[in-house]
Amino acid sequence: MIKTPFSYQTSEYDCVPTTIINALRYLFCREEIPPIVIRTIWQYSLNIDTGTSGSAVQVIVDYLNEYQKGKFVKCEYLHSLYLPNEQVHLRRGNKIMSCINRGGGALMHVFTDEDINHTHYVLGLGADPKYSSRILIFDPYYNTEKFSRKDSKHIEYNPEFKPNEQGANVRVSRERLDSYERLWYSIGDIENRECCLIERI
Numbered sequence: 001m002i003k004t005p006f007s008y009q010t011s012e013y014d015c016v017p018t019t020i021i022n023a024l025r026y027l028f029c030r031e032e033i034p035p036i037v038i039r040t041i042w043q044y045s046l047n048i049d050t051g052t053s054g055s056a057v058q059v060i061v062d063y064l065n066e067y068q069k070g071k072f073v074k075c076e077y078l079h080s081l082y083l084p085n086e087q088v089h090l091r092r093g094n095k096i097m098s099c100i101n102r103g104g105g106a107l108m109h110v111f112t113d114e115d116i117n118h119t120h121y122v123l124g125l126g127a128d129p130k131y132s133s134r135i136l137i138f139d140p141y142y143n144t145e146k147f148s149r150k151d152s153k154h155i156e157y158n159p160e161f162k163p164n165e166q167g168a169n170v171r172v173s174r175e176r177l178d179s180y181e182r183l184w185y186s187i188g189d190i191e192n193r194e195c196c197l198i199e200r201i
Helices: 015-027 035-044 054-070 095-101
Strands: 073-079 105-111 119-127 134-138 155-157 170-173 194-200
Touching: 015 035, 015 054, 015 105, 015 119, 015 194, 035 054, 054 073, 054 194, 073 095, 095 105, 095 119, 095 194
Parallel strands: none
Antiparallel strands: 073 194, 105 119, 105 194, 119 134, 134 170, 155 170
16 A cells, blocks of 8 residues: 655645645545545535635544544644634644654745735644754745745755655744744744644544
């Protein structure tokens, strides 16, 4: 059995279903992923003009948790509106890195612009073994443009990424990811912090 390489989103707006399916590719071999799960993820996605709403993500999370009577994956939806703010962060003792360190994935809601409407989903895969202050992510939005001088201090394309394999295509500093400002690849201000943790059972 083999694992399928990660894929990029097809349009400007399908980052959520693409990232969730990439997370399943990360956790399972191709033969282990039921087609009905893929169909259901797409069925509940893209429910608004700008992509997939947070409420739709919650529906998908609930479905995945219930699939096969809870014996497929374990998901936890973290949102600062519903949980204590300290749970959605990357500081010491955080849930995000704990999940990743156990072999799971973190579907992180990040900003891509100072405009609140420009948000995005990426897959967190772990700390960079060479630079512990940087987090490895796979960004499903295909992009080759250089980062600005301000952003390049915190963000870089991963030179070790191989397109035909699973892996991280971007490295982001922990400081930038955990920033409360609306910056490129930041989780952002407290009231908008959102993340979905997923692990294989």
